[in-house]
Structure formats: structure tokens, C-alpha cells
Amino acid sequence: MQQIIQSIQLGAKKGSDACRLFHGRGHCYPGLEFVSVDWFSPVLLISLYKEPEAQCIKQLTAELTQFESDQVIENIILQHRYLKGAPSENLKGDIAGDYYAIEKSLKFRLNFKANQNVGFFLDMANCRQVLREQAKGKRVLNLFAYTCAFSVVAAEAGASKVVNVDMAKGALNTGRLN
Template sequence: MTPTALPLLDQQLCELEQFPDEVRRLFHGRGQCWPGLEHITVDWLAGQLLISLFKEPDLEFIDALRVLSAKWAQLPLWQSKVKSILLHHRSRPDCELEVLWGTLSKEQQVVENGLTFLLDLGNKQNNGLFLDMRFGRSWVKSNAQDKRILNLFAYTCGFSVAAIAGGAKQVVNLDMAKAALGKGRDNHRANGHELNKVKFLGHELFKSWGKVRKFGPYDLVIIDPPSFQKGSFALTKDYKKILRRLPELLTEHGQVLACVNDPSLDAQFLIQEMAEQAPDMVFVERLDNPPEFRDINPQASLKSLLFKRVAS
């Protein structure tokens, strides 16, 4: 990242005529479309502007960013809408969150597609909602009516919230991070959902197939794993272990939404793995990513692939 590239960011943000009503990414440098700004993103969190750095820049860059933030804070639109400008040092071991202007509200409530989500801002990598999965959650909401759904690597249960809002009969969320599932319960409560339709399994997946099968079979299985989770999941090695279990998890005409967000793997990785491990699953389509996540190489961005089961 170079200070000489910051005028590009300044221009993008100063040209805003209004801030979105819902949570949105405002600038996506990680899509490699802005030379010199490849490791910076800017998100709008309903009053708080979150700038994230994914690589440690030199002090000159950070100083220039602080100067820009002070300038933005004086713009009339910003003075009326922005409560704080935050700088998230994602590359640092403690993921330091620095307040550049205003006052930090660590607990943040945002709206996406008419649904409420609770964010937790602080010294941690992720705040509770991956914004590039907006269209994926929207698809689930539109296709959940009367379905039994399994949400693997559920995190804070964004897919589950969308599914219940879309009329799902039942959603089973599994994630080894029980604190994240607790936030998922809060997300459901924030939307007035009946929790008797939602299960929360705080287990390591590969030791819990019996518990997962107990609530099946499922009309839809959602697989959205991390690229790497120390001691529990390595994408290229472990994804196939999940796919080969699909026949025992799915209904006769069940669907799978399989996702991968590793820039080194393209969509063909999932298509080939599915063909080898679950040959009765047929690839249907790749869901679009939100336009604000434009990437110079579409295969490096989030891949959300839909498959359906066909009778053998």
C-alpha cells in the first residue's frame, strides 16, 4: 500500500451522495482493481465507518490515512451520519482496532436485506457478518420455505437467520465456536424468531456425524468453511470428507450450497471434488457476488456454488 494511492480512496468516499440504509462495503481494495490499495477495505456499519488493513503499511500511509479521516469527518454528510471512523489492523497479532474519529460502539446493530444482525467490534479478526455473502443469504431466504436445513460452520448463524425468515421448517447450526453460536441465538432473537425451530450444535464436525444425522435428512445443506482452522479444518484436505457424507444427509432431491473463499482455489475445485465424492450431485450455478466486491479475477473471489441431487 502506498500513500500516493490514497487520493483514489479519497475520491471514492468523497463522491458519496448518501450512505446506504443497510450495511455495505464501500471500498474493496482486495479485488485488486485499485493499484496501491490492494490491502484495504472500507465498510459502512450503520453509523460507524470501518477501515480494515490486511497488510501492515508503513507509518507514512497510516499518517496520511489519519489526515484523510479528519478531513472526511468535516464533510456535511459525514457530520450528520457518521458516529465514528475506525481503523482495524487485521494483520497485527492483536487485531488492534483504532478510533480515528468519534466514539466506538463495540456492540453494533446493522440491517441486511431487511434482517437484523448484531456485530461485535473490537480486537478480533471478524465482527460477526461476512458482507460478501449477502447474495448467498438472500438466496437462502428466498428458497427456504418449509425446508429442513443444515448449516455447517455456522459462525454467527447468518444463513440460519435468513432461512427462518424465509419460512424454513428447521435449521441445524453446527460450529465448534460456542461463543459464535451464542451470537447466532442473539441474531435470531433480534429478528423475533422462534428458537424452537433452530438447533445449535457446538461440536467439531468430524466427531459429530451422528448428532448431525439425528436431525436429518435435510432438504438443503450449506457448507461455508474457513480456508484453514488450526487443528480442525484444512480446506483442500477436509472438504472432501464432508462431500462424501452428503448422500446420508440429504433428502432424495436435496440441494447443497457449497462455498469456498480461498483466492488460490477456483470454482472448478469444488465442482471436481463434488463429482468425485458425491457423484449424484449435479452442479446448477454459481451465485453472483455483490457488485461492490468486484474482483479483477472473479475466480479469486468468493465462490458460492449450488448443486442438486438427482436420482441415480
Template sequence: MTLEDLHQLLITNAKNKTEEYTRLFHGRGHYYGDYKFLTVDSADKVLYAAFFAPDDEERAIVSMLQDFYGTDKKWQAMVIQRRYLKGAPSEVVAGELPEETFAFENGLKYRLNFHSNQNIGFFPDMKVGRAFVRDNAEGKNVLNLFSYTCPFSVAAMAGGARAVVNVDMAKGALATGRDNHRYNGLDIRGCRFMPYNILKSWSRIRKAGPYDLIIIDPPSFQKGSFAATSDYVKIIRRLNELAAENCTVLSALNAPELDTAFIKDLFRENAPEFTFVERLENMESFPSSDDERSLKNLIFQKGKA
């Protein structure tokens, strides 16, 4: 793929742009061969590009993106984030950031923060997972582990959940999560926000159970708090004591080095009461040269669905 090919692909993918958060280019899946260090998103009124590694073409890519941004009035600002630098700094390279920006998805919205030191408050590749939760949450007591800014909780409450318990170490993320519910007109009296280290807080989490729907969406690696290779199993071992008689689990994993067999084996060995049901299909806008290295959303069921 040449730079001109990339430019033309962006033009094609932006033609039918709506207000929905849209991935215009996904290089991280190695599907295109080149530019595997780059993602480009249309996020509300912002054209947002993230560089995950340095590259000799970076200046030329940014120049091309500025040309692409300037040929259309879809966006009010263009933001470049260099994820490979310490602190993952973001830079507004064109226009002016709106006072508020949101990720719009399936009639819901989530606050974005382009001044964050790494993630902007929303993971667009999880759209299918959030849709599953919304479709399966009615009347249920939901546990949302590694809740971050609580998009899963918003989806669950929008789907008629009876209650949601959100657990995440980051108090600031949980504060944004509360706001995300309010932005969507959802009553947070049915929600709890626990700013705890999950692996050290099982008694607190268990008290609000048992849970009919459990969401496990951890980071692949977070220094000092979680490593999927060694810590995911600690969660799976606790599932049976947290789960209701009939319980659905959405088990997510975004570590390219760990495949679906990794999760299935953990359940078979440590939570045999749960049966594998299906893997949710990823979005077409996140193509991958190897499906096992892409996002894995696995559904397990205890008892009757």
C-alpha cells in the same frame, strides 16, 4: 490510484448511504491496483477500515479517513483494525462506539462486535448467498455448516424454513447466533446450535437430517481445524448421506488460490448425485480483477428443485 483518488471514491460511494451495511472501498480484489490491503465499510453508525498488511502510507491513509469521517455526520465512531498484527487489534480513532451496532441487510439485522480479535461477526460479501437461502428456505430442513454467528440461519428462518441446524466449533459465535435470531423476532425453537468440530461429528449431524438445503461456508484456512485444500472434500463425500431426495446445496469458497473448478471437480468425483446449477454473481461493491480469485458461491441440486 492516488490517495486523493481514494478519498474521492469514498465520497462518491457514501453519497447515497442508507442504514444498510455498505462496502465503500474494496481493495482486496486488486481491482484498483493500489491499496489492495485496505477495506472501508459503513457499518451502522461506524466507519470501519481494515488494514490487511502494513504499508508506508498507513498514517496518511488514516489521516485521510479521519478527514472523510469528519466531513459528514453519518457516523458516531471511526474504527481502524490492523488485521496484519497479532490478535488483529481494533482501535477507535474518532468518536465513541455506540453501545450496540448492527449490520442491517434486506430488512434483517446482525450484531457486530468491533472488539473482536479478528472478524466483527458478519461477512458483507455473502449478501447474495443469504438472499438465495432466504428465497429458497420455505418449509425446508436446513443444515448450516460453519455457521459462525448464524446469519444464514436468520435468513433461512426469515424465509420460512421448517428447521435449521447450525454447526460451528465456536460456542461464543453460536451464542451470538442465538441473539441474532432474537433481534429479528424469530422463534429459535426451530433451530439447533451444535458446538462441534464438523469433521468429527457426522453422526450427530446426520441424526437431525435428512436436509433439503445444505450450506457449506467454511474458512479457507483455520489452524488445527480446517484447510479447504485438504478438508473440503471430506464434507462433499458426506453430502449424499445427509441430503433428502431433493436437496439444494450452496457451496461457498473464499480462497483466492482455489477456483470454481476445484469445487466442481470435488462434486463430480465425490458427490455425482448433485448437478451443478449456477454460480451466484458477486456484488458490484466487491470488484475483483480476477473473478476466479473472488468469492465463489456455487449451487448444486440433487433431484428436483
């Protein structure tokens, strides 16, 4: 648990780009493979991929309350991805209004009240960077576009044309806002 807390203390900085602070699913932290922690300033999103022991949640909550007054964390959301519908609970604050992921000065609308995904995948940051480097002057077809983050990056990088395709019209509407 201490590795998670240290990652949050080091990475949760006001105004910083959205980033994954802890990736237990990378199997580098034995016993914590079911946890990921994402930072969307000022929101901390903790996703659990299997049900932890009750003591684990109590310990995490206790640890977070010890240092949060010194941090810029306004909201802490605990998402239970192992449950049907992936329900979330607020450990701190209340999610109201619009929130955005910021990555290299680009803004991407988030939905913390969605069932499973907030609309921006932090583990795809390296792919977005490659796209930034290679999109200039190219035509880009974004299949399974979801909220169009790759398309926003391609357009900003100078793509000559960007087309988005997704079966979920609501996701594409979010993409238009991005």
C-alpha cells in the same frame, strides 16, 4: 487513496444497509490491495491486511477529517489484520454499547472489540440473497454457523427448520441473539 475516500463519501449514508464500500483485495486498485472499507451505519471499519507506509495512514486520516463533519460517520475503526490478534484503534468516536449490521431489514449483532471478525461478512451478501430466494419450506443445516447470519436469513425466508453447528459456543450465543 482518492478511490477510498470517494467510495466512503458515496456510500456512507445514515440508515443504509451494511455494505462493503471499498474492496481493494479485489485487485482493481493497484497499490490498495491491502485495504477494505465496510459500512455498518454509523460505524466505518477500515481493515488493513498488510502494514502500510506511515504516510498512507496519515493521508487517510487527514482525508477523512476533511469531510466527516458532513457525513453520518460516528465511529471510524482502523483494524490491523496483519498483526497478531488483529488489533483495532478508534480514529473517531468510541465503540460502546451494541451495534448491528442491517441487511434487508434484518439485524445482526456486531462485535467491534473481537480480535478479527466483527461477526457479519459483507462479502457474503449475494449468498444470503440466494438463500433468501430458495429457503422457503426447506430444512437448513448451517455448519460452521459462527453468528448464524445465514440461519437468520433462512428462517426469515420461511425455512421449515434451521439447525446451527459451530465449535465456538460464544458465536452460537450471538446467533441466538440474532
